[in-house]
Amino acid sequence: MMKLTILGCYAATPRTLSNPTSQLLEIKNHTFLIDCAEGTQVQLRKQKIKFTKINHVFISHLHGDHFYGLIGLISTFMLFNRVNDLHVYGPKGIKEIILLQLRASGSFTGYSLCFHELETTQSQIIFEDEHVEVHTIPLKHRVYTNGFLFVEKNNERRLNLDAIQNHNIDKVYYNKIKYGGTITLDNGTVIPNRELTFDPPKGLRYAYCSDTMYEESIIPLIQEVDCLYHESTFLESEAHLLERTMHATAKQAATIASKAQVKQLVLGHYSTRYPSIELFKQEAQTVFEEVILADDGKIIEIN
Incomplete structure (x- = not known):
């Protein structure tokens, strides 16, 4: 089983009752942090998640609502006298940004920061051990962006x-x-x-597709995954905004899920212009039935 905790799932800026994007995935004794927007630390505390469990952080792209919480988390680890290495996977430039902030504030870490900068537009394995593989999913957004495919290895026959x-x-x-x-x-x-x-049963797979336009090239990479998170910033009524913002609608996310024959679809990255996120589910279910709405603090078990 994988356990997915939604720490934040709304677009743009933090609000009093909603947070921008961050998720925590627990898989095979790993605790992976996926994106790290402002407020991530507070959400981790609310969910009673031990900071010491986080050794790997995956940043999809360098827009603030996906990584502005990272320097704060790194600094908190320092205050907690962390000793374990922290691995950060993200677009080229993430290392320069974080080190500049540390230098400008006269700060340092007592632990090793290991940056794994990404720049290829082809899918690649960026993490692997005997239990888990993590692949990039190249996405199409206003800046260089990757989603991530988490694959559970099942070595036991x-x-x-x-x-x-x-x-x-x-x-x-x-x-x-x-x-x-x-x-x-x-x-x-x-x-x-x-x-x-x-033969062992096939391992579980979770695909995280953050900010992106509708992009069918990702379908072979996410084919038949057990759970797909796909951004759904807008409803079809705002489709005229897609070309400029390079986001997707709930219906488009559902279309990708249907064509990839995934088992379940999780929607998120909602624009706050809408009165209820239930509208996203209603629109998506006109195309694909197995839809879950992400919401701050929600826990999703992937079986």
Whole structure:
């Protein structure tokens, strides 16, 4: 299971009852921060999330409503006497911006800031360990922008208990078998792993597509993901604003979800001109049924 916490999901500026974009994704013992707008620290405190769990921050693009909270978070880590490295993934320029702010304020960190600057317009793997991969999703916005695809690796094979019991294999070897090991019986017979296991279930996948125009080139990258977050700044009634702002409507987000055959769609990055975010869901569901409205503080379990 993945656990997605929406810290903020509205466009442009912070307000008393709504926050700009930031999310927290918990996956395979990782806690990933995705975008970091103003107010992110306050939202983390409201959700009782331990700051020390955050070791990786992914910034989609250098518009303020997606990263102006980062320097504050970095400074708070310093006050908390953080020692763990902090990895920041974002567009080229993010390192210069953060280091300039630190120098100008006479500040420094007692921990290592590791910047991974991005500039390619092709999808690439930017993080990988034995449990998780993170790929970029090139988006189309007014500045260089990436979404992120989080892929859960499932290394454990499923035990074929009937076959295991037929060979009288002791339970002490089950973990070895799960991870692909072969078994040698007392009589010297070698039992290949494929005879003792089934293929593992496919790992979960979450796609985060922040500010972007309607862009069908991303469909192969997000095909059949378990959950897609796609910006929906406007309703179709404001479609005349799309070319200038390079944003998308709820209906367009739903069209991408439908064409990519995703399991569920999460809408967000709402313009605050509308009286209710329920209007976004109503519009999207004319195209795609499985729609969830992001809202500040909402927790979404991805199964």
